[in-house]
Amino acid sequence: MRVIVDYDQCDANGLCSELAPKIFELGADDVLRVREERPRPELWPAAEEAARACPKLAITLTEHA
Numbered sequence: 001m002r003v004i005v006d007y008d009q010c011d012a013n014g015l016c017s018e019l020a021p022k023i024f025e026l027g028a029d030d031v032l033r034v035r036e037e038r039p040r041p042e043l044w045p046a047a048e049e050a051a052r053a054c055p056k057l058a059i060t061l062t063e064h065a
């Protein structure tokens with residue numbers, strides 16, 4: 001799985017980093033970063049939950065590396 005964030009859509013509300021802190025991190029500068037662009041399989045459920053929860057639909061999860 002690969003995690004892609006559309007930064008044009010993201011408004012840095014931090015929901016994804018609360019739900020999946022090992023994958024997403026909201027910096028002190030209020031800019032979201034992807035910590036794990038290719039997360040381990042055990043993190044996939046958290047990545048999917050974060051993608052579903054994102055109110056801006058800014059998170060895309062792809063099957064391909």
Ligand code: SF4
Nearest residue numbers: 010011013014016054
């Ligand atoms: S939940 Fe969506 S809008 Fe919010 S910080 Fe994460 S990617 Fe950005």
